[in-house]
Amino acid sequence: MSVPARVGATRVALILLCLGIVFGAATAPTLAFGAPMIPARVHHDSALGGAAGARSADLRLVDDSLRGRSGKLLMRLVTRARATLALPLFARFFGDSAVERPGLYSLPDSLLAHPFTFIALRPFTDKQKGRVGPYRVGFWPSERGRLTTDAYENPDGFIEVTPENQSMQISEHFKLSDFLTHDQRDVWPKYLVLNEDLVDKLELVIARLQQSGVRVQRMVVMSGFRTPWYNRNGGRVGGRAELSRHMYGDAADVYIDNGSGRMADLNHDGRVDSRDAKVILHAVEQVEKDHPELSGGVGVYRGTRNHGPFAHVDVRGWRARWGRS
Numbered sequence: 138m139s140v141p142a143r144v145g146a147t148r149v150a151l152i153l154l155c156l157g158i159v160f161g162a163a164t165a166p167t168l169a170f171g172a173p174m175i176p177a178r179v180h181h182d183s184a185l186g187g188a189a190g191a192r193s194a195d196l197r198l199v200d201d202s203l204r205g206r207s208g209k210l211l212m213r214l215v216t217r218a219r220a221t222l223a224l225p226l227f228a229r230f231f232g233d234s235a236v237e238r239p240g241l242y243s244l245p246d247s248l249l250a251h252p253f254t255f256i257a258l259r260p261f262t263d264k265q266k267g268r269v270g271p272y273r274v275g276f277w278p279s280e281r282g283r284l285t286t287d288a289y290e291n292p293d294g295f296i297e298v299t300p301e302n303q304s305m306q307i308s309e310h311f312k313l314s315d316f317l318t319h320d321q322r323d324v325w326p327k328y329l330v331l332n333e334d335l336v337d338k339l340e341l342v343i344a345r346l347q348q349s350g351v352r353v354q355r356m357v358v359m360s361g362f363r364t365p366w367y368n369r370n371g372g373r374v375g376g377r378a379e380l381s382r383h384m385y386g387d388a389a390d391v392y393i394d395n396g397s398g399r400m401a402d403l404n405h406d407g408r409v410d411s412r413d414a415k416v417i418l419h420a421v422e423q424v425e426k427d428h429p430e431l432s433g434g435v436g437v438y439r440g441t442r443n444h445g446p447f448a449h450v451d452v453r454g455w456r457a458r459w460g461r462s
Contacts, residue, residue, distance in 0.1 A: 214296070239295075352395055363381060
């Protein structure tokens with residue numbers, strides 16, 4: 138288990154204590170994948186006003202926890218490979234066996250304050266000869282006997298991305314398609330490795346920038362997940378780390394686009410350069426100070442003929458900094 142996954146276990150355990158109360162207040166049938174969903178009902182009774190109020194408070198607690206530290210996550214990943222807060226809640230509404238059927242499972246709008254979707258992962262073991270179905274992914278270093286720490290263990294599984302679900306919002310500002318590898322354009326379904334903590338951290342960075350008076354029309358993900366094959370062979374490979382965090386779904390190269398299609402002049406000095414990427418770096422520093430469990434790497438990169446300046450942000454679990462000072 139990676140460092141970020143271990144941090145906060147106590148908080149998760151306390152929240153799980155509330156789930157029994159929540160489950161007692163909400164009823165829903167066990168559903169087959171793709172079957173119409175019947176909204177769960179939370180029963181209210183004037184004679185049980187105090188209990189109903191307590192149940193509502195517990196639902197809010199679970200809602201807040203599922204939505205991450207930013208409060209802006211709209212999905213959680215579920216897999217048998219790793220126990221998380223989301224897994225027992227997912228099983229309660231969709232059945233114990235649903236986790237074996239990869240896909241998207243949406244909670245009834247009436248249950249939580251905002252729409253929410255669980256994503257059941259396709260198991261890592263479904264990858265055969267470097268492919269998941271027709272989609273080429275390659276091999277992770279640990280498959281080649283080069284595992285150095287738990288941070289470089291194989292992913293738990295893959296999000297199956299289709300033409301129909303690629304535009305699904307996974308948080309307030311990001312969609313599934315934002316993090317896809319930029320190759321195999323006509324091959325579907327595609328497969329994505331993604332760490333929810335990365336999305337949570339990026340949302341917190343956006344909020345921090347806005348609190349500092351920086352205009353953020355859109356945070357663009359230049360590069361999110363890279364399959365090991367693409368990291369080694371695809372596109373312009375110069376400068377890519379052999380053990381890139383992009384292969385583990387917990388890194389993104391980002392910039393702020395306020396309408397130009399490239400990095401905006403975030404520091405208002407009349408030019409666009411690596412100093413604007415440093416504005417993102419400073420926001421990350423504040424986020425990590427407030428949330429040390431989201432510690433990770435930040436790299437500042439200058440622009441080239443092919444792209445403007447950008448910042449690399451990840452949640453590797455330990456602090457790392459590089460790039461232009």
